[in-house]
Amino acid sequence: MKTKLVATAVLASLASLAHAQSSVTLYGALDTSVAYFSNQKGANGQAGRTFELMSGNVSPNHWGLKGNEDLGGGLSAIFKLESGFNIDNGKLGQGQRMFGRQSWVGLDSNQYGTVTLGRQYDPLIDLIQPLTDDGPFGSTFATPGDMDNYDNSYRTDNSVKYTTPNIAGFQASAMYAFGGQAGATGSGQTYAVAAAYNNGPLGLGAGYFHANSNGTSGTFDGLNPNASFANDSAALTGGFVTANSLQIIRAAGSYVFGPFTAGVAWSNVQYNNYAGPSAGGNSTHFNNGQFFVNYQVTPAALLGFGYDYTKGSGNNVNAIYNQFSLGADYFLSKRTDLYALAGYQHASGQTISATTGDLVAATASFADFGNDSATNSQTMVMVGIRHHF
Numbered sequence: 001m002k003t004k005l006v007a008t009a010v011l012a013s014l015a016s017l018a019h020a021q022s023s024v025t026l027y028g029a030l031d032t033s034v035a036y037f038s039n040q041k042g043a044n045g046q047a048g049r050t051f052e053l054m055s056g057n058v059s060p061n062h063w064g065l066k067g068n069e070d071l072g073g074g075l076s077a078i079f080k081l082e083s084g085f086n087i088d089n090g091k092l093g094q095g096q097r098m099f100g101r102q103s104w105v106g107l108d109s110n111q112y113g114t115v116t117l118g119r120q121y122d123p124l125i126d127l128i129q130p131l132t133d134d135g136p137f138g139s140t141f142a143t144p145g146d147m148d149n150y151d152n153s154y155r156t157d158n159s160v161k162y163t164t165p166n167i168a169g170f171q172a173s174a175m176y177a178f179g180g181q182a183g184a185t186g187s188g189q190t191y192a193v194a195a196a197y198n199n200g201p202l203g204l205g206a207g208y209f210h211a212n213s214n215g216t217s218g219t220f221d222g223l224n225p226n227a228s229f230a231n232d233s234a235a236l237t238g239g240f241v242t243a244n245s246l247q248i249i250r251a252a253g254s255y256v257f258g259p260f261t262a263g264v265a266w267s268n269v270q271y272n273n274y275a276g277p278s279a280g281g282n283s284t285h286f287n288n289g290q291f292f293v294n295y296q297v298t299p300a301a302l303l304g305f306g307y308d309y310t311k312g313s314g315n316n317v318n319a320i321y322n323q324f325s326l327g328a329d330y331f332l333s334k335r336t337d338l339y340a341l342a343g344y345q346h347a348s349g350q351t352i353s354a355t356t357g358d359l360v361a362a363t364a365s366f367a368d369f370g371n372d373s374a375t376n377s378q379t380m381v382m383v384g385i386r387h388h389f
Contacts (some may be wrong), residue, residue, distance in 0.1 A: 021070035026389075028063035031056055032087050033339075033384025035220075037366070039373040047374030049120035053088045055370065056137040058329070058339055058386050061087045062101055074110035094155070094221070097264050102155065107186055113164045120159055123173035123194035124207035124250050125152045131196070131203045131252040131308055133292040135242035137327035139367050140341040140380075141306040143288050144321045145236030146368035149209075153232050153368060154221035156190050173202065177219035188216040194250075201256040209248040220230075222246065233365040235372040236321070238354025240284065243274035259297070265290040276315060276357045284314040284352070292325075300331045312351060319351040319362035335388045340381075343367060346375045 017166050026185025035054035041047050055061050071077055082101040084093035091341030129303065133141040134151055142151035159177035181186030194207025211220035218224055222237075247270040253264035272286040278279040292306035306325040312318065314354030323345040331337040348361040364378040371378075 024067040029059040029388050031059045031386040033057050033382040035373045038379040039375045041374040042373050045231050049115050055087045061085050069294035076107050076108045079105040102172055116161050122156055124181045127194045127196035128207055128250050129250050131205050131254045137162050137304050140343055141325045142368040144232040144310050147237050147269045151368050155220045170197050181214055188218040203254045206251040206372055211246045213244055232368040232370045234354040234364045235365045239352030240271040243271040245272045259371050261294045262290050262389040277351050282315045282319045286312045304328045316359055317351050318349040320348045324348045337386050342381045342385050344379050369382045
């Protein structure tokens with residue numbers, strides 16, 4: 001009898017230990033607001049101011065499962081399944097995909113780094129986005145149309161990504177996505193590299209991203225003319241989603257001094273060979289310069305200001321977008337906060353029409369909300385609530 005009790009205790013201990021070495025976590029965020037947009041262009045051509053519920057402003061609405069299994073020797077099996085949705089109507093996001101935000105599995109080593117495979121974010125998002133104001137204030141501080149994927153609007157399918165361990169504040173990552181087309185290895189492929197250094201108050205990062213299209217689709221969401229989620233703003237980027245290739249170069253830096261955090265960023269976005277005035281040889285690039293400063297008023301209250309200058313050049317495109325952003329966030333608890341956001345954008349020059357492919361006067365579309373204006377200016381104001389779980 002005594003032997004059986006000892007054996008039972010040992011088995012229970014082993015079961016408890018095995019359970020402790022594996023974990024699955026349910027997590028997510030709910031975010032919505034009452035929003036106002038000026039000069040919004042309606043579906044039937046009418047234009048005017050709009051009051052509406054707008055979701056996913058500071059954080060995207062999502063739920064997910066993430067897991068970790070300890071394999072011993074500092075090696076773990078990891079996975080993440082993440083679904084995006086619109087809390088205002090319950091619809092799935094990312095083209096109605098069940099796990100459209102992320103779906104990957106991989107191995108993580110304390111000594112050698114991490115390898116993941118599936119649908120995931122590229123290295124520029126992982127390492128450069130934390131140096132921007134996207135974390136505190138989300139879409140309101142995003143590049144116009146999110147053309148440089150500042151606000152991680154787009155993911156990459158069929159991808160393999162490697163990330164080094166963090167060594168004295170330095171970390172690097174590389175990704176390759178398979179196009180999967182027989183006899184055309186490069187068709188639809190995507191590849192990217194990035195590196196960042198974070199030590200104390202200083203953070204620096206830079207990266208390179210390149211995506212190809214096979215003419216109708218690619219592994220990168222933002223280069224897929226047949227997908228409704230291929231662009232956050234038809235007015236800003238809709239005329240370029242037919243491009244055969246997209247190149248993004250990004251660099252950013254931030255510094256914390258007392259209650260203030262300041263940062264600067266630059267990106268160059270180049271669309272090549274898109275349907276337009278000179279179809280077959282078109283190339284247009286956009287340079288984006290950004291600045292932000294945040295003030296931590298109290299541990300629970302944060303204020304922020306941002307400015308973005310975007311200029312397009314090439315193939316007779318000469319569009320310029322000046323954008324100003326304001327944010328205020330107050331935490332009622334660790335999981336729940338109230339926020340107020342506002343901004344203004346002014347557009348000038350010419351760009352490519354998303355419907356005709358011709359040169360047209362540039363119109364405003366504040367940040368990456370996609371509420372395109374019928375004129376060259378737009379104002380946005382919203383007040384909302386967010387809850388993490």
